Amino acid sequence: xxxxxxxxxxxxxxxxxxxxxxxxxxxxxxxxxxxxxxxxxxxxxxxxxxxxxxxxxxxxxxxxxxxxxxxxxxxxxxxxxxxxxxxxxxxxxxxxxxxxxxxxxxxxxxxxxxxxxxxxxxxxxxxxxxxxxxxxxxxxxxxxxxxxxxxxxxxxxxxxx
Numbered sequence: 560x561x562x563x564x565x566x567x568x569x570x571x572x573x574x575x576x577x578x579x580x581x582x583x584x585x586x587x588x589x590x591x592x593x594x595x596x597x598x599x600x601x602x603x604x605x606x607x608x609x610x611x612x613x614x615x616x617x618x619x620x621x622x623x624x625x626x627x628x629x630x631x632x633x634x635x636x637x638x639x640x641x642x643x644x645x646x647x648x649x650x651x652x653x654x655x656x657x658x659x660x661x662x663x664x665x666x667x668x669x670x671x672x673x674x675x676x677x678x679x680x681x682x683x684x685x686x687x688x689x690x691x692x693x694x695x696x697x698x699x700x701x702x703x704x705x706x707x708x709x710x711x712x713x714x715x716x717x718x719x720x
Contacts, residue, residue, distance in 0.1 A: 597666040598637050600686040606636035609691050609717035619711040644671060652709060653677045676709050689719040
C-alpha cells in the first residue's frame, strides 16, 4: 500500500513538473508611444483616406460650405521615414500633395507643407471612431485666390473612406 501511495505522489510531482515547464512567452506586445498612437489615428496604421462624402461637412466662420467641398478627399500616410498627404478637389485650399508633421510636441496638431492657404498652418485634429475633425484658421495676407477670399476659421468634419 505504501508503495502505491509513494508511486502516486512521485507521479503527481512529475506531472506538475512537466506542466510547469511549458514555454512562456516573455515578449508581450510592446505598448505604443503616444506619437505612434496619434499617427495611427490619422493614418489607420499606414494610409487612410478621409472624405466629406457620406455625412461630412465644412464650416467656415459658422456657415456651411460643404457644397464647395463635397468631393474633397485627403489621404494621410506614414511610413518609417516619411509622413505624406495628398488631396483631391480641395478648391485650391490645400496643395495636391506634400508632407505633414506634428506641431512640436503637440500630438493633436499637424502642419502640411505646400504653398496653398492651408499650408504651414496649425491644424488641430480630433479622431472619434470613423470621424476626423480638422480645425484651422487662415488669416490675411495670403488668403486671396483667383476664386476669391478664403480667410476664415475652418472646421472640416471628415468621414473614413
